Amino acid sequence: MSNSRLLIFVALFIAVFFGCEALYMQSRGTGFERVFIDILTVKPSAALINWFSPNEGVSAQGPRLMSPFARLSVLNGCEGTEAMFLLIAAITAFAAPWRHKLIGALLGIGLVYAFNQIRIVVLYYSFRTDKAVFELIHGTVGPTVIVLVACAFFFWWLKQIPAPTLASAPHA
Numbered sequence: 001m002s003n004s005r006l007l008i009f010v011a012l013f014i015a016v017f018f019g020c021e022a023l024y025m026q027s028r029g030t031g032f033e034r035v036f037i038d039i040l041t042v043k044p045s046a047a048l049i050n051w052f053s054p055n056e057g058v059s060a061q062g063p064r065l066m067s068p069f070a071r072l073s074v075l076n077g078c079e080g081t082e083a084m085f086l087l088i089a090a091i092t093a094f095a096a097p098w099r100h101k102l103i104g105a106l107l108g109i110g111l112v113y114a115f116n117q118i119r120i121v122v123l124y125y126s127f128r129t130d131k132a133v134f135e136l137i138h139g140t141v142g143p144t145v146i147v148l149v150a151c152a153f154f155f156w157w158l159k160q161i162p163a164p165t166l167a168s169a170p171h172a
Contacts, residue, residue: 017086017089078120087150090154112153
């Protein structure tokens with residue numbers, strides 16, 4: 001990648017990432033945020049926990065996972081959007097066909113979403129059993145794993161970009 005292409009990539013990455021963040025921050029306290037957190041994040045997490053452990057009796061009450069054993073709030077930032085925005089920014093900024101970018105973004109968002117759901121389930125169990133482990137997973141391990149998953153996906157996605165054929169490659 002040439003220096004000018006790298007600068008364009010970095011500038012576009014920053015613009016897209018912070019643009020996504022700014023738009024999402026505008027949704028704080030709105031129905032959109034409630035849908036994203038309460039319905040798309042908390043409800044599936046409660047269902048997963050109850051599927052694994054039917055005796056937990058977890059219910060989704062707004063942004064909270066509630067059970068007789070634990071009450072865990074899923075707040076703005078816990079739903080995995082930052083990692084999704086990082087991935088969207090990287091894919092958008094990279095020089096690739098738009099169809100490939102769209103497929104990559106959709107697959108990557110799905111993967112980050114799935115791993116974030118697993119993270120929330122693990123957080124529930126750790127909160128229920130050991131608050132120190134919860135703090136470690138919540139503050140360090142979980143976010144790091146989610147970002148690493150997004151990075152790994154991005155590098156996998158890069159390898160899927162069709163290489164230009166010799167006939168269409170620019171002449172030196």
